[in-house]
Amino acid sequence: MLDIKLIRENPEKINELLQRRSPDLSVNEILEIDKQRRELQVKADNLRAQRKNASQDIGKLKKEGKDTEALQEQVRQMGEEIKDLEVQETELNEKQRDMLLNIPNIPDETTPVGRDESANIVIKTVGEIPHKSFEIKPHWDIGPELGILDFERGVKISESRFTIYRGAGAGLERAIINFFLEVHTKEHGYIEYLPPYLVNSTTMTGTGQLPKFKADMYKCEEEDLFLIPTAEVPLTNIYAGEILNEDDLPMYMTAFTPCFRREAGSAGKDTRGLIRQHQFNKVELVKLCTPETSPDEHEKLTCDAEKILELLELPYRRIALCTGDIGFSAQKCYDLEVWLPSSGCYREISSCSNFGDFQARRANLKYRNKATNKPEFLHTINGSGLAVGRTFAAILENCQQEDGSILIPKVLQKYFGAEIIK
């Protein structure tokens, strides 16, 4: 959510920045609402003040035993008028909030300008693309052949985009999760969490999934609960509505969770394999920090995710997403893409975003600034560290040997308990 005061003070600037995302975005309408809203508030405030004084007078007069009928009647009418104004006030407040909740974050000045992914910029490419003497089988073929993935029966017991991991497959998935968590907690200083996988609508609004992206999520019919699409949601909201000490920042959090996404609108896309599932595992990294440190912390978090790919010796590249491609809540975002031989291209395996105070404002996440001693919105950052299923697929393909066996990356062997899957 953008700051209404900021909008009020620099509407042209905000419009210009928003239009870097999409030309049809503007804050003009909201400014009009804001103006009406404030006028109404002044009016209502004054009337409430009048009533308050009059009521107190009635109290005093009554004590003196004087007749207050006429005054009471007058105040009663005032009350009617106030009630009326309050209805309008609530309506405008809700309208304004609703509009604010549907406006995306303004892009950072360093976010490349462009309308779609073609304007994204490759920041760096790490590792050699493997040139094998044999043809690498896609993971959706090699997985079932090794008996470690069962796509067909996953579909049978659930529906499409659900997969069963079996035997060494389940073990490898678990090993990857443990490896990720181990690196982030032991080497990178994150604290591990195990949050709820179902969260309420307030929480979903805090990080920006609601109200705009309701169709992307699984919703419980009987209660106000949604399956999390990423651990970002519960982790970022843990301290929602609280005022943290500046000394407690930055806060580094990590969690392994399954993620649930309806993938509405992705019909026909990535229909084979593990790339696009309704349920997938992910280790997420989340930071809460002060505004001053957030650009640095964002870079560092991205490096923390990259470190995993380097340890696994998987070829990858870092992309700076352009204004037309960054997510709704983000002001700046890097994608990490891993080399996937079957597709002959790099595929997203992590997305590391700096949200500025956008999520903090929605979730009411503050810290007490030591210099001013005032509560201020903090900054939130997150990134995948990494998507587990896609890592699994990348290993199956990049570490494939001519005989169809999979050579487990060295760093993973002690977690997996073997060197090879065959």
Place this chain on the structure above:
RNA sequence: GGAGAGGUGGCCGAGUCGGCUGAAGGCGGCACCCUGCUAAGGUGUUAUGUGGGAAACUGCAUCGUGGGUUCGAAUCCCACCCUCUCCGCCA
């Protein structure tokens, strides 16, 4: 799921028959003072949000949430949420 108790500021805790109570008192925090050091002591200060104002300053709202009664609600009524205790059920 059934029965009962309760939800007040960072924390603890008052709040009488509804009326200067945004809220006593204590603890904690901060600032200053005193003291050779420490300990103790003294004084002051210390909620959040949202408006108005160049500023000084100031209005309004908030006592779990939302309604209602009333001239006036932290105090009364209703609904909901949450916490605790006991019973039941259960990985």
